[in-house]
Every structure is written in structure tokens, then in C-alpha cells.
Amino acid sequence: MIRNVVVGRLRPGVPRDEIDRALAAIVALEPAGCLTVDAGVDAGLRAGNWSFAITGDFADEAAYRRYDHDVEHNRVREEMFALICEEIVRVQFQVAA
Numbered sequence: 478m479i480r481n482v483v484v485g486r487l488r489p490g491v492p493r494d495e496i497d498r499a500l501a502a503i504v505a506l507e508p509a510g511c512l513t514v515d516a517g518v519d520a521g522l523r524a525g526n527w528s529f530a531i532t533g534d535f536a537d538e539a540a541y542r543r544y545d546h547d548v549e550h551n552r553v554r555e556e557m558f559a560l561i562c563e564e565i566v567r568v569q570f571q572v573a574a
Contacts, residue, residue: 478534478535478537478572479534479535479536479537479541479569479570479571479572480534480569480570480571481532481567481568481569482532482569483532484566485527485529485530485531485565485566486527486562487528487529487562488563495557496528496529499557500518502557503516503531506549506550508540508544510535510539510540510544511536513532513533513534514531515531515533516530516532517529517530528562534572
């Protein structure tokens with residue numbers, strides 16, 4: 478299984494409803510081979526945290542790569558997240574099943 482972790486920092490002044498819409502759009506995607514997707518805004522429990530996180534578990538590397546190249550996924554990235562984020566970082570790693 479491959480776990481994808483995405484963490485983003487919002488641009489100053491982004492309204493909460495904009496990030497909520499973007500996160501909901503990512504969670505609503507249903508790519509083949511995707512086992513779970515979770516997303517949320519930082520709870521503010523520690524100073525210096527980034528604004529939001531998205532985690533997704535994929536059956537295997539091929540499933541992750543299909544998701545990464547998916548047209549709708551990339552539309553959401555370009556039309557929503559690119560407009561509201563200063564920075565986004567990602568990591569994918571193997572998780573024992």
C-alpha cells in the first residue's frame with residue numbers, strides 16, 4: 478500500500494469556505510485503487526503548523542500514479558489549490574498491509 482501525504486500552507490486571507498470546498502473536492506474524487514482519503518484544516522494545537530493536510534491510501538504504486546495523473550484530480554489542484562496555497566509539500570511512502 479502507498480500512503481500519500483500532502484500538507485499545504487494557505488495564502489494570507491483565504492476564507493475558510495474556500496479551503497473547505499477544495500478539501501471536499503479532493504475527498505469526493507473516487508479514483509480506482511484508492512482505499513481511503515482524509516483531509517482537514519489544522520486544529521491549531523501547535524504554533525507554526527501548516528494550514529491543512531490530506532492523506533490518501535492507494536492499493537499500490539500503479540494506483541497512486543493513476544491518481545496523480547487523473548484529469549479531474551489535476552483540475553482540482555490547478556483550479557482550487559494553486560489559487561489558495563503559498564506552498565504544498567508531499568510525500569509518498571510504502572505502508573505494510
